[in-house]
Amino acid sequence: MRLHTLLEVLPFYKVHGEGNPAISNIANHHKKVRNGDLFICIQGLEVDSHSLAHVAEMNGAAAILAERKVDVHIPVILVPDTKKAMAVLSDYFYKQPSHQLLLVGVTGTNGKTTTTHLIDQVFTGNGIKTGLIGTMHIKAGDELEVSHNTTPDSLTLQQTFYRFCEKGITSAIMEVSSHALDQGRVHGCDYDIAVFTNLSQDHLDYHRSMDEYRNAKGLLFSQLGNTYFKKSPKYAIINKDDGAAEYLIKSTAAHVFTYGLSPEADFYAKDLQLRSSESSFRLVSPFGEKDVVLSYAGKFNVYNALAAVAAASAAGIPVDQSVKYLEKAQGVRGRFESVAEGQPFSVIIDYAHTPDGLKNVLETIQSITKGKIIVVVGCGGDRDKIKRPIMAEIACDYGDFAIFTSDNPRTEDPMDILKDMEVGVVGKQYKLIEDRKDAIKDAIFQAKEGDVVLIAGKGHETYQIIGHDVHDFDDREVAKQIIREM
Numbered sequence: 001m002r003l004h005t006l007l008e009v010l011p012f013y014k015v016h017g018e019g020n021p022a023i024s025n026i027a028n029h030h031k032k033v034r035n036g037d038l039f040i041c042i043q044g045l046e047v048d049s050h051s052l053a054h055v056a057e058m059n060g061a062a063a064i065l066a067e068r069k070v071d072v073h074i075p076v077i078l079v080p081d082t083k084k085a086m087a088v089l090s091d092y093f094y095k096q097p098s099h100q101l102l103l104v105g106v107t108g109t110n111g112k113t114t115t116t117h118l119i120d121q122v123f124t125g126n127g128i129k130t131g132l133i134g135t136m137h138i139k140a141g142d143e144l145e146v147s148h149n150t151t152p153d154s155l156t157l158q159q160t161f162y163r164f165c166e167k168g169i170t171s172a173i174m175e176v177s178s179h180a181l182d183q184g185r186v187h188g189c190d191y192d193i194a195v196f197t198n199l200s201q202d203h204l205d206y207h208r209s210m211d212e213y214r215n216a217k218g219l220l221f222s223q224l225g226n227t228y229f230k231k232s233p234k235y236a237i238i239n240k241d242d243g244a245a246e247y248l249i250k251s252t253a254a255h256v257f258t259y260g261l262s263p264e265a266d267f268y269a270k271d272l273q274l275r276s277s278e279s280s281f282r283l284v285s286p287f288g289e290k291d292v293v294l295s296y297a298g299k300f301n302v303y304n305a306l307a308a309v310a311a312a313s314a315a316g317i318p319v320d321q322s323v324k325y326l327e328k329a330q331g332v333r334g335r336f337e338s339v340a341e342g343q344p345f346s347v348i349i350d351y352a353h354t355p356d357g358l359k360n361v362l363e364t365i366q367s368i369t370k371g372k373i374i375v376v377v378g379c380g381g382d383r384d385k386i387k388r389p390i391m392a393e394i395a396c397d398y399g400d401f402a403i404f405t406s407d408n409p410r411t412e413d414p415m416d417i418l419k420d421m422e423v424g425v426v427g428k429q430y431k432l433i434e435d436r437k438d439a440i441k442d443a444i445f446q447a448k449e450g451d452v453v454l455i456a457g458k459g460h461e462t463y464q465i466i467g468h469d470v471h472d473f474d475d476r477e478v479a480k481q482i483i484r485e486m
């Protein structure tokens with residue numbers, strides 16, 4: 001595609017320099033630039049890649065998109081906001097691939113990964129060829145690749161959709177983070193079904209208030225049904241029991257399906273029974289009733305399952321066909337995952353890294369154990385500091401003993417994070433152990449028959465980020481090794 005043809009899609013731009021080169025691809029990282037590419041400069045939080053425009057030129061770039069003048073000898077297109085322009089250009093350059101897909105977006109503080117994986121298993125079971133984009137990986141049919149963000153930048157996202165279409169994938173199911181919505185990473189995506197799991201405190205380092213955080217999530221729903229998009233009808237799937245439900249319902253022009261635990265919801269769970277390794281209920285929905293037995297524990301997973309059935313119904317899948325595959329669904333790695341090495345107590349690895357997530361997982365453990373609950377938990381560095389004392393308080397209130405330890409301290413002093421956590425605890429039993437392996441060892445050595453050790457916060461992660469270095473660390477492997485050596 002010629003540069004000037006590509007630019008037609010932008011509402012406003014100014015070209016400096018001569019020529020109308022053929023654009024072979026778009027790149028937003030200087031190392032990914034190949035001959036003939038358009039390089040997009042972004043003033044990021046870490047790096048301002050305007051300073052890398054000349055390197056991109058040396059690497060073969062045919063043109064540069066920027067917010068200010070850069071010193072190169074190829075055409076430079078100036079726009080007010082390159083991040084926004086990148087979303088618009090990528091969507092156009094890759095032939096609007098999201099318009100070809102049945103696109104499902106899941107947002108919310110907790111449960112996005114779990115819910116997308118459940119929807120994926122229901123869709124796949126019903127013969128739909130799916131792509132999945134989220135925290136764990138990007139899955140294109142049978143192929144998996146590492147994901148660097150829960151929601152990729154707009155260029156990577158449109159390239160991914162394009163690849164999905166080329167592989168004959170007809171539906172994409174993706175996690176949509178509040179960061180992504182705020183930064184316009186999903187701008188131009190033609191969602192058919194948008195799912196809201198819940199809203200609770202997190203990311204207040206990034207969003208300035210809970211209202212701002214909620215409004216960012218709301219963008220997924222207010223953009224749904226935008227007349228620019230041709231596919232219809234659109235569905236918003238909303239957790240009726242969450243405080244943000246009403247705001248989101250009001251903000252969307254799409255058809256709404258609510259879900260929850262009361263008969264006021266369109267999809268609700270009646271006669272709910274929660275047990276140690278399964279949950280059962282009678283699903284009541286506008287499309288009929290069905291008994292359900294899930295092979296994963298926790299009330300929060302009942303919500304995730306209800307969201308998945310409602311989304312599948314919006315996609316035209318009969319309720320009994322959804323339930324069939326929800327019942328068969330595998331749990332997600334690092335979510336309420338047991339480590340069983342023959343020890344007489346339970347060890348559970350869980351990705352709870354927010355106050356609400358931790359409270360939910362501990363309530364579930366409380367409901368299934370008579371023994372003591374020992375909690376190993378930390379809070380991420382360079383992330384929301386306000387959640388630290390709250391998570392510590394929850395660990396102590398719902399557990400019998402808590403050990404605060406490192407969870408990706410990043411560029412912060414790990415001990416400072418633990419001290420921030422400790423502020424939330426009054427008169428309860430806890431320890432600070434900076435080294436996560438030592439903390440896990442301490443917890444496991446304390447555990448007696450019938451107790452539960454919860455190792456929270458890292459779930460599927462196989463690393464510990466200290467400073468800018470990424471060290472191998474896997475809670476599951478560490479716990480297994482300690483138990484074996486006991």
Ligand SMILES: CC(=O)N[C@H]1[C@@H](OP(=O)(O)OP(=O)(O)OC[C@H]2O[C@@H](n3ccc(=O)[nH]c3=O)[C@H](O)[C@@H]2O)O[C@H](CO)[C@@H](O)[C@@H]1O[C@H](C)C(=O)N[C@@H](C)C(=O)N[C@H](CCC(=O)O)C(=O)O
Nearest residue numbers: 028029030042044045046047049149150151152153177179
């Ligand atoms: C704070 C934040 O959200 N940052 C995100 C943001 O970074 P940024 O715009 O500041 O980019 P930057 O790293 O300064 O780089 C600027 C530009 O220079 C380019 N560059 C950079 C380095 C270089 O050597 N060469 C080069 O060309 C980059 O490709 C980029 O185009 O845009 C990038 C691309 O989309 C993201 O990868 C990056 O996520 C960082 C890694 C991150 O940690 N983000 C977290 C907070 C996040 O987004 N989390 C949510 C999930 C949260 C949840 O729901 O729990 C997520 O969706 O992942």
Ligand SMILES: Nc1ncnc2c1ncn2[C@@H]1O[C@H](COP(=O)(O)OP(=O)(O)OP(=O)(O)O)[C@@H](O)[C@H]1O
Nearest residue numbers: 109110111112113114135300335350351352357361
């Ligand atoms: N519906 C839910 N409500 C509250 N807590 C939940 C829910 N589902 C899962 N959790 C808890 O949150 C943790 C993370 O779940 P999951 O990975 O599905 O969330 P996520 O929204 O994808 O997180 P992230 O923002 O990091 O991508 C789980 O390990 C569990 O403890």
Ligand SMILES: N[C@H](CCC[C@H](N)C(=O)O)C(=O)O
Nearest residue numbers: 353379380383407408457458
């Ligand atoms: N998506 C979340 C994951 C947090 C996981 C936790 N282990 C941490 O590093 O804080 C974030 O980027 O804030």
Ligand SMILES: [Mg+2]
Nearest residue numbers: 112113135150
């Ligand atoms: Mg996730």
